[in-house]
Structures are given as C-alpha cells and as structure tokens.
Amino acid sequence: MLHIQGLEVKRGDFCIELPALDLAPGEVRAIVGESGCGKSTLLEVLGLILQPQKLQRFSLNGWDIARLLSDERGLCAIRARYLGFVLQSGALLPFLTVRQNIELPCRLLQSSPERSVIRETLAQLKLTPLLDKHPAQLSIGERQRVAFVRAIAHQPKLLLADEPTAALDPPQSKALFERMMALSKQLAIATLVVSHDWALVEHCGLRALRGQTDKKRTVFIDAH
Numbered sequence: 001m002l003h004i005q006g007l008e009v010k011r012g013d014f015c016i017e018l019p020a021l022d023l024a025p026g027e028v029r030a031i032v033g034e035s036g037c038g039k040s041t042l043l044e045v046l047g048l049i050l051q052p053q054k055l056q057r058f059s060l061n062g063w064d065i066a067r068l069l070s071d072e073r074g075l076c077a078i079r080a081r082y083l084g085f086v087l088q089s090g091a092l093l094p095f096l097t098v099r100q101n102i103e104l105p106c107r108l109l110q111s112s113p114e115r116s117v118i119r120e121t122l123a124q125l126k127l128t129p130l131l132d133k134h135p136a137q138l139s140i141g142e143r144q145r146v147a148f149v150r151a152i153a154h155q156p157k158l159l160l161a162d163e164p165t166a167a168l169d170p171p172q173s174k175a176l177f178e179r180m181m182a183l184s185k186q187l188a189i190a191t192l193v194v195s196h197d198w199a200l201v202e203h204c205g206l207r208a209l210r211g212q213t214d215k216k217r218t219v220f221i222d223a224h
C-alpha cells in the first residue's frame with residue numbers, strides 16, 4: 001500500500017529522515033518520539049501537504065507519488081479520495097453539525113458512506129447523541145472523536161492521525177485505538193498514528209516508527 005525509501009524533509013535548519021517504510025492494507029503503525037522531533041511534519045509529507053527535499057521512492061496505492069510531486073491537482077485528488085486525516089485540533093467546520101461534518105467528505109466526493117460502519121463507530125465512541133450539535137457545543141475530546149469518524153467515513157486507503165487521543169481520558173483513548181485498529185482491518189485502511197501514549201501503543205501491540213533525534217536531525221526507524 002505505502003512504500004517509502006530515502007525520504008528527507010527540512011523544516012528550517014531541522015532535518016527529518018525516513019529511510020524506509022512499508023505499510024500493508026489494514027496495518028496500523030504508531031509514530032512516537034519526543035516533542036518537536038518531527039512527527040507531525042512526517043505526517044504532513046506522507047499526507048502530500050509538504051514536499052520532501054529528497055526522495056528515492058514514494059508509492060501509495062500503486063501511484064508513483066515521487067513522480068507526481070509537481071502535479072498539485074493530481075495530489076489534491078489523491079488526498080481527497082484516498083487519504084483521511086485526524087488533526088490534533090479536530091479541525092471540524094464550525095458552521096456544520098456533527099452529522100454534516102461527518103458526511104461532508106462523501107458529499108464532496110459524491111460517494112456513499114458505509115452507513116453501518118459509521119453508525120457502529122458513533123455508538124462505540126458515544127457520539128450518537130451529539131449528531132445534531134455544532135462543534136462549539138462539544139468538548140475538545142468529543143471533537144477529536146468526531147474528527148476520527150469523519151476521517152474514516154469515505155473509507156480512505158491511508159489514515160493519518162496526529163495524536164487523536166490527546167484530549168481523551170484513558171478508557172476513551174483505549175476505545176478509540178481499538179476502534180481504529182478494528183476498522184483499519186475491516187476496511188483495509190493502512191493507518192499511521194502519532195501518539196505520546198507509549199503504554200497504549202504497547203497495550204495494543206502496535207509496531208512503531210520511533211524518531212531518534214541528534215542535534216538538528218531526526219531519523220525515524222522501526223522500533224519493535
């Protein structure tokens with residue numbers, strides 16, 4: 001699904017490297033490392049938002065992304081249809097209800113959401129009673145959980161989640177991780193999740209990419 005080799009991106013004078021990553025459909029991998037080591041930056045590159053400075057191979061769902069980097073329209077179409085994002089802030093649209101926020105990606109793509117999957121996920125994450133509320137009426141943790149449901153509603157091939165449990169208590173964090181792992185498998189979504197919660201990552205038995213920082217350079221390598 002996702003194959004990366006020799007990726008390097010700069011943020012000012014800070015350099016972030018991903019020597020290699022292979023992710024299969026349905027596989028969930030955590031991204032861990034100290035604050036400021038470049039986890040969000042790495043997600044931005046893998047989410048086709050930020051351009052890498054060096055790249056040997058970047059293949060996503062069969063597309064040669066390395067060759068598409070100068071084609072912004074092509075990247076935009078791939079982002080909209082095949083990627084799902086859960087941002088730290090939730091990033092819900094304030095003028096839409098929870099239900100409308102969740103339906104929006106599918107409306108824009110003119111595709112049908114998997115309604116039973118969404119219904120079950122809403123119930124499991126205790127969001128069903130909130131469907132007709134607006135984001136301002138929700139807690140930050142509720143917004144994060146809604147953002148997760150929105151990110152999987154169009155069944156992306158690759159889900160990129162940036163600290164999706166940062167505002168959740170331990171039972172809710174566990175419920176969200178378990179749902180994320182189950183849905184990744186059920187819908188064959190490859191998932192990368194940034195987390196500071198190492199205990200939860202271990203509890204879920206996830207493989208992890210760990211950022212190792214030395215001065216102005218972080219290298220992300222597999223940590224079993």
Ligand SMILES: Nc1ncnc2c1ncn2[C@@H]1O[C@H](COP(=O)(O)OP(=O)(O)OP(=O)(O)O)[C@@H](O)[C@H]1O
Nearest residue numbers: 011012014033034035036037038039040041042194
């Ligand atoms: N827009 C930007 N312009 C320049 N430098 C940035 C920008 N965003 C982040 N940085 C820098 O790039 C480095 C990596 O930041 P990044 O947010 O990717 O780290 P992180 O591991 O996700 O941090 P955290 O765990 O605190 O969220 C940091 O040194 C940060 O100061």
